[in-house]
Amino acid sequence: xxxxxxxxxxxxxxxxxxxxxxxxxxxxxxxxxxxxxxxxxxxxxxxxxxxxxxxxxxxxxxxxxxxxxxxxxxxxxxxxxxxxxxxxxxxxxxxxxxxxxxxxxxxxxxxxxxxxxxxxxxxxxxxxxxxxxxxxxxxxxxxxxxxxxxxxxxxxxxxxxxxxxxxxxxxxxxxxxxxxxxxxxxxxxxxxxxxxxxxxxxxxxxxxxxxxxxxxxxxxxxxxxxxxxxxxxxxxxxxxxxxxxxxxxxxxxxxxxxxxxxxxxxxxxxxxxxxxxxxxxxxxxxxxxxxxxxxxxxxxxxxxxxxxxxxxxxxxxxxxxxxxxxxxxxxxxxxxxxxxxxxxxxxxxxxxxxxxxxxxxxxxxxxxxxxxxxxxxxxxxxxxxxxxxxxxxxxxxxxxxxxxxxxx
Amino acid sequence: xxxxxxxxxxxxxxxxxxxxxxxxxxxxxxxxxxxxxxxxxxxxxxxxxxxxxxxxxxxxxxxxxxxxxxxxxxxxxxxxxxxxxxxxxxxxxxxxxxxxxxxxxxxxxxxxxxxxxxxxxxxxxxxxxxxxxxxxxxxxxxxxxxxxxxxxxxxxxxxxxxxxxxxxxxxxxxxxxxxxxxxxxxxxxxxxxxxxxxxxxxxxxxxxxxxxxxxxxxxxxxxxxxxxxxxxxxxxxxxxxxxxxxxxxxxxxxxxxxxxxxxxxxxxxxxxxxxxxxxxxxxxxxxxxxxxxxxxxxxxxxxxxxxxxxxxxxxxxxxxxxxxxxxxxxxxxxxxxxxxxxxxxxxxxxxxxxxxxxxxxxxxxxxxxxxxxxxxxxxxxxxxxxxxxxxxxxxxxxxxxxxxxxxx
DNA sequence: GTGAAAGCGCTAACAA
DNA sequence: TTGTTAGCGCTTTCAC
Numbered sequence: 049x050x051x052x053x054x055x056x057x058x059x060x061x062x063x064x065x066x067x068x069x070x071x072x073x074x075x076x077x078x079x080x081x082x083x084x085x086x087x088x089x090x091x092x093x094x095x096x097x098x099x100x101x102x103x104x105x106x107x108x109x110x111x112x113x114x115x116x117x118x119x120x121x122x123x124x125x126x127x128x129x130x131x132x133x134x135x136x137x138x139x140x141x142x143x144x145x146x147x148x149x150x151x152x153x154x155x156x157x158x159x160x161x162x163x164x165x166x167x168x169x170x171x172x173x174x175x176x177x178x179x180x181x182x183x184x185x186x187x188x189x190x191x192x193x194x195x196x197x198x199x200x201x202x203x204x205x206x207x208x209x210x211x212x213x214x215x216x217x218x219x220x221x222x223x224x225x226x227x228x229x230x231x232x233x234x235x236x237x238x239x240x241x242x243x244x245x246x247x248x249x250x251x252x253x254x255x256x257x258x259x260x261x262x263x264x265x266x267x268x269x270x271x272x273x274x275x276x277x278x279x280x281x282x283x284x285x286x287x288x289x290x291x292x293x294x295x296x297x298x299x300x301x302x303x304x305x306x307x308x309x310x311x312x313x314x315x316x317x318x319x320x321x322x323x324x325x326x327x328x329x330x331x332x333x334x335x336x337x338x339x340x341x342x343x344x345x346x347x348x349x350x351x352x353x354x355x356x357x358x359x360x361x362x363x364x365x366x367x368x369x370x371x372x373x374x375x376x377x378x379x380x381x382x383x384x385x386x387x388x389x390x391x392x393x394x395x396x397x398x399x400x401x402x403x404x405x406x407x408x409x410x411x412x413x414x415x416x417x418x419x420x421x422x423x424x425x426x427x428x429x430x431x432x433x434x435x436x437x438x439x440x441x442x443x444x445x446x447x448x449x450x451x452x453x454x455x456x
Numbered sequence: 457x458x459x460x461x462x463x464x465x466x467x468x469x470x471x472x473x474x475x476x477x478x479x480x481x482x483x484x485x486x487x488x489x490x491x492x493x494x495x496x497x498x499x500x501x502x503x504x505x506x507x508x509x510x511x512x513x514x515x516x517x518x519x520x521x522x523x524x525x526x527x528x529x530x531x532x533x534x535x536x537x538x539x540x541x542x543x544x545x546x547x548x549x550x551x552x553x554x555x556x557x558x559x560x561x562x563x564x565x566x567x568x569x570x571x572x573x574x575x576x577x578x579x580x581x582x583x584x585x586x587x588x589x590x591x592x593x594x595x596x597x598x599x600x601x602x603x604x605x606x607x608x609x610x611x612x613x614x615x616x617x618x619x620x621x622x623x624x625x626x627x628x629x630x631x632x633x634x635x636x637x638x639x640x641x642x643x644x645x646x647x648x649x650x651x652x653x654x655x656x657x658x659x660x661x662x663x664x665x666x667x668x669x670x671x672x673x674x675x676x677x678x679x680x681x682x683x684x685x686x687x688x689x690x691x692x693x694x695x696x697x698x699x700x701x702x703x704x705x706x707x708x709x710x711x712x713x714x715x716x717x718x719x720x721x722x723x724x725x726x727x728x729x730x731x732x733x734x735x736x737x738x739x740x741x742x743x744x745x746x747x748x749x750x751x752x753x754x755x756x757x758x759x760x761x762x763x764x765x766x767x768x769x770x771x772x773x774x775x776x777x778x779x780x781x782x783x784x785x786x787x788x789x790x791x792x793x794x795x796x797x798x799x800x801x802x803x804x805x806x807x808x809x810x811x812x813x814x815x816x817x818x819x820x821x822x823x824x825x826x827x828x829x830x831x832x833x834x835x836x837x838x839x840x841x842x843x844x845x846x847x848x849x850x851x852x853x854x855x856x857x858x859x860x861x862x863x864x
Numbered sequence: 865g866t867g868a869a870a871g872c873g874c875t876a877a878c879a880a
Numbered sequence: 881t882t883g884t885t886a887g888c889g890c891t892t893t894c895a896c
Binding site for chain 2: 102103148149150151152153155156161163170174177178181182185186189194195196197198199212213214215216217218241242363366367369370372373378379391392393394395396397398400
């Protein structure tokens with residue numbers, strides 16, 4: 049492997065300074081460089097080069113082995129009564145031809161595609177998406193299943209279409225992270241198709257679906273207790289709410305179930321500790337960097353600002369990090385932070401971020417297992433499975449008892 | 457939506473201290489709580505409840521509309537000569553029946569599944585995986601395509617099987633992040649199936665595939681220049697190498713192309729700046745937290761340790777963060793850091809991490825576009841498309857000129 | 865403008 | 881033990 053020959057690049061490093069990040073903005077113009085181009089040579093197998101016009105079918109195999117289609121199918125599928133010698137002959141023919149079964153045809157015949165559909169919201173709580181996707185894909189493969197993935201960007205109309213498309217593709221079942229919506233006809237319709245559906249991350253009240261969720265209420269409550277045990281008395285709560293424009297102190301009527309449960313848990317924790325309403329700083333904002341950063345700023349600018357901020361998800365936590373950084377406030381000293389969902393970076397940075405960890409991989413695994421079980425044996429009772437959260441205490445929460453009281 | 461009724465949870469927060477992170481270890485035992493269970497009520501459409509035994513087919517639609525299958529197909533597919541009135545009748549019948557076309561059957565008939573296969577390595581450079589996956593899924597959907605996703609965990613045998621399975625599922629094309637291997641017969645075989653294949657992230661020499669990659673050589677070279685412009689003279693290079701056991705200073709013969717190019721770029725940057733061989737601290741290690749953390753430690757423990765560490769990927773960067781944190785070394789002051797791939801957290805934390813940013817979304821989009829173009833019009837010449845990287849200078853690289861010389 | 869019939873590749877009755 | 885045949889649901893000639 050040789051290094052790429054690159055066109056000379058001027059040293060732009062000094063001029064760069066802090067430029068925009070591709071993660072948050074659109075990308076720089078694309079420079080396309082064709083390093084080398086070559087003819088597309090097709091690699092053919094040793095023999096039968098002549099008839100390689102189309103992929104060999106089972107008829108080709110049968111012909112070559114001198115048997116009927118049915119026999120070839122039996123030989124390859126290892127079922128029914130069949131002579132060992134025939135099996136060998138058929139297998140050799142298949143091998144020689146480079147035969148690859150057409151799963152589409154097979155699926156159509158037997159009515160099972162060995163495929164599940166995953167409908168997910170990528171733009172939300174990213175610390176969840178990548179882990180659960182991997183878990184689902186891996187668990188599915190373990191059981192011989194493939195995963196068709198779609199992304200809804202938290203739009204329920206797109207979700208409806210995605211479910212529709214997946215059903216048309218004849219998936220055997222669905223795993224859905226439901227977006228907030230009043231209208232779940234499309235999920236009802238999913239059941240109609242006779243195919244089971246599994247909700248993850250969020251539950252949907254009043255709909256007869258199994259959901260794998262986490263005990264975010266207890267997790268949030270526990271996080272507040274932890275903070276209080278370290279001396280925090282003025283608490284800030286930064287809650288992401290899709291239904292909100294910009295920022296508000298008013299709790300919106302509609303919250304996604306996870307956020308709802310976290311909110312309730314925070315509230316309960318504060319209530320149980322006897323924190324006055326005036327020492328609870330609630331702020332609800334849309335999941336946009338601008339809004340969430342403004343929200344953090346407004347929290348910090350109050351007369352008696354909170355000593356700690358609890359965030360409802362990863363994006364809000366990043367906003368806290370960012371605004372605190374801009375103001376030269378040190379997390380875990382000048383301002384404390386607790387958020388939901390663990391991640392590699394939360395564990396690696398200084399200070400480590402204290403998180404309400406959820407068993408994300410377990411959610412994915414369980415969802416697949418339950419789904420496949422339901423596929424194999426339909427009509428099982430619906431239930432909501434709640435997995436426990438764990439508080440991972442790191443150093444983003446200051447111990448105010450150790451430090452003595454701070455200003456004001 | 458009502459809060460979950462949770463069983464009383466004792467306050468464990470004080471006992472917790474720093475416990476293990478689920479991200480790096482296996483999970484705690486799962487507690488399953490059935491919060492509520494109810495009968496599975498199936499929601500049926502308004503009419504034709506009686507015959508809802510199986511999903512309606514086009515024959516059902518045709519019968520109800522009083523036309524033949526062919527006419528129904530034409531009406532629904534909007535092709536051929538057909539009376540407007542008939543179209544309306546058929547559409548109404550379809551609507552009433554809740555008809556949903558069977559894409560499997562359609563695909564079999566016309567030979568196009570409108571599905572592409574994505575073969576990816578999830579465990580490697582995670583800052584890449586989630587972004588590129590989302591980009592691919594979204595771009596595919598834009599063109600009416602779905603994505604079948606598989607994960608190889610960097611194992612080339614699993615990759616072979618994954619490609620095989622995807623081809624059996626009759627995907628129209630493949631996007632692959634190739635794992636390091638000598639043996640690419642299975643990719644040759646993919647071509648054989650007549651289906652185009654697109655490499656992303658890494659190129660493969662001596663194989664006639666189009667690849668969408670980034671100019672990691674220039675990116676790495678540029679990063680070194682940047683560091684040198686800020687006064688760094690002793691450089692550490694922490695390179696992730698799958699082929700290595702544990703840690704070594706010896707450059708392995710086999711490196712994934714991205715890592716190879718980064719290594720070459722670093723080397724070139726150091727060479728051009730006249731950095732002595734003894735001031736270049738090279739270390740190659742497997743992509744395991746234990747190894748990479750040991751590698752970082754060994755770098756820091758040297759007599760004349762580097763003032764900056766360049767890492768070849770996200771995982772290595774996290775190792776630097778972690779070890780530095782444990783030693784109470786501040787990034788961007790006591791030790792500097794540059795890595796590859798931007799991420800939200802790299803931008804949000806303090807200090808912000810200086811990164812060689814790659815247009816990851818652009819890679820995904822381009823891969824899909826080229827793949828679909830190749831599907832529509834096969835036989836286009838193979839080429840390697842190289843996208844530019846951008847150095848995003850943040851604060852993880854100390855300006856040694858400003859600070860004066862440090863100890864030693 | 866519409867219908868009859870063939871066939872995509874496969875499996876599973878039913879015969880032989 | 882093997883072959884014949886039907887058919888999964890759809891599209892698409894080719895007649896009418």
